[in-house]
Amino acid sequence: MKQKKFLFACGGTGGHVFPAVAIAESLKKAGIENISFAGRKDSMESRLVKPYFEFDEISAVPLHRGSFMQNLGLPYKLLKAVQSAKVVLKKRKPDVIVATGGYVSLPVVIAAGRAKIPVYIQEQNAVAGVANKIGSHYAKKIFVTSKDAQKFFPSTETMVFGNPVRELPKIENLPRPKEYRDGTKTLLIVGGSQGARGINVKMEEALSQIAERKDISVVWQVGAKNFDEICARIQIPENVSVKAFLDNIYAYMGHADLIVSRAGASTLAEILAFGKPSILFPFPFATANHQEFNARVVEKAGAALVELDNDPNDLWNKVQSLLSNAEKLNQMASAAKSIGMPDAADQIAKVILEAEC
Incomplete structure (x- = not known):
């Protein structure tokens, strides 16, 4: 035939x-x-x-x-x-x-x-x-x-x-990034190849608090256009690795305990396919505000928390609250897997x- x-x-x-x-x-x-x-x-x-x-x-x-x-x-x-x-x-x-x-x-x-x-x-x-x-x-x-x-x-x-x-690789087949130090909780902050200004601003404001948490390893992808300026202007804590771009992003996703991200459909699909808890910052200028609608669907399912760019900065409070609550993280991970459909x-x-x- x-x-x-x-x-x-x-x-x-x-x-x-x-x-x-x-x-x-x-x-x-x-x-x-x-x-x-x-x-x-x-x-x-x-x-x-x-x-x-x-x-x-x-x-x-x-x-x-x-x-x-x-x-x-x-x-x-x-x-x-x-x-x-x-x-x-x-x-x-x-x-x-x-x-x-x-x-x-x-x-x-x-x-x-x-x-x-x-x-x-x-x-x-x-x-x-x-x-x-x-x-x-x-x-x-x-x-x-x-x-x-x-x-x-x-x-x-x-x-x-x-x-x-x-088709995503299995987490056990992904090398653990060296930036994720042994014995620490791991946080990935990613705003796409161009970075995400709203996330970057809130991260900067929280750096002094982040520096106090030696038990947390942070990988912060700021975007290629922002990398040099941020590194020159800001004192980066030892537990934070600033990246322009992540070549092997699946390794960083797979070994993260928590992900902070925009809410574009493809990125969300990958986060959910890996079964990862997340804090989502919808891009405020997305057509028909579709990123916030995407994020709210995931939040409603119990797999994410949502914070808008113009909300008061509660990012680090959310991060610490989740990373110190293993039961909540596990519940969010299960919810992510249930709607992820890899x-x-x-x-x-x-x-x-x-x-x-």
């Missing part, structure tokens, strides 16, 4: 690309060989995908929220983007489309839907993005990460599977394969 061809559409941010790659890798494990991606030229998606999968370029245009004048030309530009997607469909002749959101995916979903090609959509956030909400009208199934996200889509077509992540990519791939192959 002829093997089905799969085309993935994603882009704009790593939060849209990583879940797509995770599902694609699960399809490959299941024996699917003909997988390609569509996205913009010289984009994040092209850099992340090209080393592993065939990639076709399409045009795509973002919706400028709250800007009527900037959106005047949107219908024409979207039509042009759909035409470029049709060219890719004609070239690849896919049997199935998998879209993980972002404005980059919408032209492909529209073109495929009109051509009666089966479309599957995956939504990472508790608040659905515009592209996925529009694209859902063409979708055969929509995969969401929580029941909170189901309300944005037809319930009969929606399945809750958690956010797909690439096999989400495999489960999604299985549903699609059962329906299409």
